[in-house]
Amino acid sequence: MTRRKPRSFLILFLHTKIVNAKSVELPPVVPIVPLHDVDTRCWANFDAVIVEFQELMKGGILDKVLDEGIHTYLNYDGFVVLSSIMHDDLLIQNEIFDLFIKTAQRAGFDAVLGWDAPVYMDLPLYHSWVNILKGLELTYKLHDLGKPVIALLKGNTERQISFSFEALMNMGVKNLALHASEYLVQFKVDPYARNVLYWYGNEARRRRIKNLLILGALRPTTFMFIKKAFVGVEKLSIAGLSWYLDAKRFILYAHKCERRFVDKFFDCQCEACSSLEDPIQLLDALKFRAWHNLNYMVKMIADIPVSEGEIYDLILKRGKAIIASDIHAWTPESLMSDFLDFLMEEEPRYIILLGDIFDLVKGGPSLYSLSAFFNTLRKLKAIVVAVKGCSEDDEGVLRAMDSLVLAAVKTPLRYKMEKTGEDLMLRDGFLDFYRFYRFAKDRLLIKLPNGEKLLAEHGHKYLDKYRENTLNILEEQLKSSGVDWLIVGHLHKAFLDEEKHIASPGCWQYPPEHLKGIVGKEDLKKAIIINEKGKMELYE
Numbered sequence: 001m002t003r004r005k006p007r008s009f010l011i012l013f014l015h016t017k018i019v020n021a022k023s024v025e026l027p028p029v030v031p032i033v034p035l036h037d038v039d040t041r042c043w044a045n046f047d048a049v050i051v052e053f054q055e056l057m058k059g060g061i062l063d064k065v066l067d068e069g070i071h072t073y074l075n076y077d078g079f080v081v082l083s084s085i086m087h088d089d090l091l092i093q094n095e096i097f098d099l100f101i102k103t104a105q106r107a108g109f110d111a112v113l114g115w116d117a118p119v120y121m122d123l124p125l126y127h128s129w130v131n132i133l134k135g136l137e138l139t140y141k142l143h144d145l146g147k148p149v150i151a152l153l154k155g156n157t158e159r160q161i162s163f164s165f166e167a168l169m170n171m172g173v174k175n176l177a178l179h180a181s182e183y184l185v186q187f188k189v190d191p192y193a194r195n196v197l198y199w200y201g202n203e204a205r206r207r208r209i210k211n212l213l214i215l216g217a218l219r220p221t222t223f224m225f226i227k228k229a230f231v232g233v234e235k236l237s238i239a240g241l242s243w244y245l246d247a248k249r250f251i252l253y254a255h256k257c258e259r260r261f262v263d264k265f266f267d268c269q270c271e272a273c274s275s276l277e278d279p280i281q282l283l284d285a286l287k288f289r290a291w292h293n294l295n296y297m298v299k300m301i302a303d304i305p306v307s308e309g310e311i312y313d314l315i316l317k318r319g320k321a322i323i324a325s326d327i328h329a330w331t332p333e334s335l336m337s338d339f340l341d342f343l344m345e346e347e348p349r350y351i352i353l354l355g356d357i358f359d360l361v362k363g364g365p366s367l368y369s370l371s372a373f374f375n376t377l378r379k380l381k382a383i384v385v386a387v388k389g390c391s392e393d394d395e396g397v398l399r400a401m402d403s404l405v406l407a408a409v410k411t412p413l414r415y416k417m418e419k420t421g422e423d424l425m426l427r428d429g430f431l432d433f434y435r436f437y438r439f440a441k442d443r444l445l446i447k448l449p450n451g452e453k454l455l456a457e458h459g460h461k462y463l464d465k466y467r468e469n470t471l472n473i474l475e476e477q478l479k480s481s482g483v484d485w486l487i488v489g490h491l492h493k494a495f496l497d498e499e500k501h502i503a504s505p506g507c508w509q510y511p512p513e514h515l516k517g518i519v520g521k522e523d524l525k526k527a528i529i530i531n532e533k534g535k536m537e538l539y540e
Contacts, residue, residue: 018140023174024079024111024148026213028301031294032083032241033074035061040244042272042291048079050215050239051109053100054086062103070107081150082109084116085179085215091116097138104145113177114139114151120182121156121192132160136167150175150213153200161199165207176209180226181216181240187225194225201229210234218242218297220256238301247289252282253296255308263439267447268309270295279315280383313444314385316530319349322539323456323528325489326356326507328391329373330363333510338525340376342539346529351382352444354489354505355389355458360396365403367429374432386440389489390460397437404430445483450534452484459488459504474502485536487528492519494526496538503528503536 031043032050036059043049051070056062065073070080082104090096097115104112117135119128132154142149151173155161168176178200186193204212212233217226218240230236246253250262265279272291273282282288299306322343329336343351358370377384443457455478462473470491478486478501487503492515494506506526511519527539 017170018143018172020146021143021172021174022146022148024150025211026079026237028235028237029218029294029298030081030213030237030239031218031243032239034241034244034290037244037286040287040290042287042294044074044076044078046078048081049074049076050081050083050113052083052085053103054083054090056103065107066103070109073107079110082107082112083215084113084152086116088118091118101142101145104142104147109147111148111150111175112142112145114142114149114173116152116179117154119154119156119160121196123156125157128156128160132164136164136171139168139173140171148175149173150177153178156196158199161196161203165203165209169207175211175213177213177215179215180222184216184222184225187222194229197225197229201231201233204230205232211237213237213239215239216242219246219258219293220253220297220300221258223297223301224256238297243293243297244290247286247293250283250289251293252289253293253300254311256300259311261311263313265312265315265447266309267312267315268292269307270299270309273307273309278317280317310447311445312447313441314350314352314383315447316350316449316534318532320346320532321350321352321530322346322348323352323354323487323505323530324508325354325458325505326389326492326509328356328359328363328507328509329369330366331359331509331512333512334359334363335508335510335525336369336373339508340372342525342527343376343380343382347380348382348529350530351377351380351384352446352456353384353386354456354487355387355460356391356489357386357389358400359391360393360400361391363391365400367404370404370429370433374429374436385444385446386436387442387444387456387458387489388437388440389458392437392440397433401430401433404433448485448530448534449532452534454485454487455481455483456487457489459490463488463490471497471500471502475500478502492523494523494538496528496536498536503538505538 027047029046030048030050031046032052033043034040035051035055056065071077074080084100115135115138117131119131135152135154139149139151151168153164153176155164180197183193183197187197212230214226214236217223217238219242223238246258250260251258252261252266261283266282267279270292272288272295276282276288282292296306324339327336327339328334443455446454446456448454462477463470474486474488485501487505489504491504492507492511493504496503505528506523507519508525528536529539530536
């Protein structure tokens with residue numbers, strides 16, 4: 001790939017026109033097909049798609065495609081482009097180039113990308129020039145297929161970029177593309193990467209390029225930059241696989257950016273999301289997240305108003321929800337076992353915990369009560385969200401983890417390299433405990449089945465204990481929060497005011513010394529239950 005090309009070769013192909021070069025007009029969005037995911041087929045509704053040759057060579061797919069043809073294999077009758085973008089160690093092999101040509105011909109691809117060549121920003125200038133020339137040579141040869149070839153522009157300096165445009169246009173190439181992934185990965189932090197893309201945009205405008213395929217820009221932030229850098233180009237076609245790769249990482253597109261939703265719920269009314277029976281499906285199924293992302297990009301690129309959606313910590317849709325607080329497990333006064341019995345009896349679909357579930361200040365960590373708690377949640381298969389209370393700071397979590405682990409350590413003479421039942425219980429409990437507090441939040445924004453918004457938090461940041469002005473404080477908090485309901489824990493008091501839309505679920509702990517005379521029997525073993533219509537009631 002780095003051998004010097006003789007001057008005669010350069011003169012030959014730069015001044016030899018391609019005979020019968022075919023042009024192709026691509027739609028605004030051209031998804032790359034995730035070949036190894038048979039469940040995700042939202043791309044099948046598009047007029048054109050791209051298939052990566054590198055992916056065809058995995059898992060025996062290539063043999064099937066050569067035998068059946070690409071359209072039959074994909075069950076797709078649209079326009080299919082074969083991409084040459086692949087790892088460098090494949091690009092430099094002559095047999096791979098030959099196999100690429102064979103595949104394009106026998107499998108019935110409608111077009112191919114021009115041959116890729118490694119021209120990275122950190123590649124020595126001499127080597128990048130040699131690779132640009134090699135890519136031009138092989139792109140020229142691809143036209144022998146008799147299919148449309150979408151040639152790849154290459155270069156990382158203004159001179160290289162101008163040369164790439166000039167060479168391809170002199171050769172008579174009808175279709176141009178830019179593989180922008182390398183630059184777009186770094187454009188937010190690297191000014192040089194931004195400049196390279198601006199150089200490409202300037203050259204495209206100077207040469208009055210009407211159609212240009214940009215690969216690697218099919219996500220909101222990258223598209224916004226490409227749109228700016230290539231302003232003036234009459235028609236951009238945007239291609240990529242980011243819509244799918246982001247969906248695998250629980251990243252959804254909203255508000256012209258990317259948001260990670262691993263611990264959030266997304267209330268969206270786009271074509272993809274509005275068809276879901278339950279918002280949890282968006283988190284459970286990759287195909288729905290991918291569909292949302294691709295649909296979002298289609299609308300954004302077409303400048304069609306997009307349903308941006310709203311972000312919640314929980315959306316209640318179907319089934320009963322229980323709100324509980326202040327169990328103070330690991331203290332002598334805790335009623336944890338009663339609480340677990342209550343959960344098993346009620347079998348809620350959603351469990352909302354408003355803090356001080358474990359007492360990490362005064363409590364003595366117990367592996368068995370820890371396991372009982374998480375095993376119960378596991379049996380219920382409920383959706384659980386939680387906030388941290390005043391007895392659950394980060395230092396307390398670390399102290400409890402230390403206590404649980406170190407208590408199980410054996411002396412060196414007795415230690416054996418085997419796992420006992422207690423060891424496995426410790427491992428599982430330890431992981432559950434870590435996850436529980438890792439995802440616990442300061443407050444929860446919840447959408448009720450009736451469309452109302454509920455703010456749930458522990459409340460210790462603006463409340464001490466229950467006093468005469470407590471309800472007034474809660475009313476002010478509700479007013480400033482801009483939601484319909486405010487429910488807090490911390491008070492150890494049980495009340496639900498349907499007129500003022502404020503509530504507290506009580507507690508599952510006999511009153512310690514500082515709460516005696518404030519907390520009574522009427523506040524113990526209480527919770528708030530929300531039914532499928534969003535109606536709340538205090539569990540008696």
